[in-house]
Amino acid sequence: MRAGYCGLPPFDSLEFNTEMVSNVIGLLKCGRASDVVGLTAEHLLYCHPVLSVILAKLFQLVLTSRHIPDGFKHSYIVPIPKVKDCRTKAMLCDDFRGIAISPIMSKVFEHCLLKQLQLCVASTDNQFGFKKGLSCSHAIYSVRNIVNRFVSRGSTVNLCAIDLSKAFDKVNHHGLRIKLMKRHIPVQFLELVENLFSSCYTRIKWDEHWSKEFRVEFGVRQGSVLSPLLFAIYIDNIGNLCNPATVYTLYCMLMTLFY
Numbered sequence: 001m002r003a004g005y006c007g008l009p010p011f012d013s014l015e016f017n018t019e020m021v022s023n024v025i026g027l028l029k030c031g032r033a034s035d036v037v038g039l040t041a042e043h044l045l046y047c048h049p050v051l052s053v054i055l056a057k058l059f060q061l062v063l064t065s066r067h068i069p070d071g072f073k074h075s076y077i078v079p080i081p082k083v084k085d086c087r088t089k090a091m092l093c094d095d096f097r098g099i100a101i102s103p104i105m106s107k108v109f110e111h112c113l114l115k116q117l118q119l120c121v122a123s124t125d126n127q128f129g130f131k132k133g134l135s136c137s138h139a140i141y142s143v144r145n146i147v148n149r150f151v152s153r154g155s156t157v158n159l160c161a162i163d164l165s166k167a168f169d170k171v172n173h174h175g176l177r178i179k180l181m182k183r184h185i186p187v188q189f190l191e192l193v194e195n196l197f198s199s200c201y202t203r204i205k206w207d208e209h210w211s212k213e214f215r216v217e218f219g220v221r222q223g224s225v226l227s228p229l230l231f232a233i234y235i236d237n238i239g240n241l242c243n244p245a246t247v248y249t250l251y252c253m254l255m256t257l258f259y
Contacts, residue, residue: 001181010186014116016059022052024111028104035103036076036203044104059109066191072106073200075223076210100202100222110225113192120185123232126239130228168227169219171234173197176220179233193230197221 028041044051062068079096083089114121123131128139147157176197180190200221204211220227220234 001178005181005187005190007181007187007190008184010188014063014186014188016056016063016112018052018056020112020115021056021059021108022049024108024115025052027111028108033078033101035101036074037071037103039104041104044108055105055108059112062109063188063192066188066195068109068192068195070199072103072109073196073198073221074213075100075102075200075202075221076205077101077202077222078205098222102221102223107225113189114225114229117185117189120183120189121226121229121233123229123236124239127232127236130232168222168231171218171220171231173218176230176234179236183233193226196224196226 025041025044028045030041030045032041034040077098077100079098081091082095082097083091089095128134128136128142143159147159150157177190177194180193197220200216201213202216203213220230
């Protein structure tokens with residue numbers, strides 16, 4: 001599929017200007033941990049305004065060359081204990097939650113890229129995760145209304161909940177590319193995503209000690225701005241199963257089998 005893929009025509013409006021970069025920097029949240037080279041959001045917020053001009057030119061070069069700097073793909077992970085009693089209990093790897101810290105420059109670039117590609121990364125209305133203004137409470141409200149509708153008419157409702165353990169870490173890169181190609185995204189964006197996931201390195205930080213750097217060869221990048229939306233695309237087919245047309249088709253198939 002990748003060899004003969006051409007996708008939709010490139011967006012004419014896909015460019016990074018100073019105003020866009022400046023707006024993204026202005027929305028960065030302060031008080032967060034510094035990245036692997038010691039930079040924080042405060043460095044970008046309180047530096048000379050010419051930085052937005054320089055970053056806009058850098059991001060435009062990245063878009064033109066379709067090559068993401070290696071520094072954008074280096075991060076580190078801080079393990080946070082899940083259990084409260086971490087002094088008397090022997091801790092295992094599963095007793096920690098890894099918090100990944102990505103480079104602040106990479107976050108600014110991904111925010112700018114996301115502003116240009118909102119239509120390409122949109123997911124079905126049946127998904128409530130990673131969307132502005134939506135949360136678990138909206139999903140629970142929708143499920144509750146559906147259950148009440150069937151129960152009020154004397155029907156029985158069966159619910160199935162699937163817990164995707166470490167879902168971000170198990171995303172197959174080839175499968176993600178197939179999902180993106182089926183959306184006919186422009187080749188320039190596909191190449192940027194491919195480049196973003198290639199040669200990613202991370203290390204573990206425990207107090208003031210650092211592990212050796214190792215390569216991440218699967219999963220979407222923890223701490224990345226694009227990762228939640230790419231994961232939503234990866235599982236978007238599940239949400240499409242809830243469309244009325246799909247449900248009716250499955251119902252007709254079942255009726256054919258039983259009768």
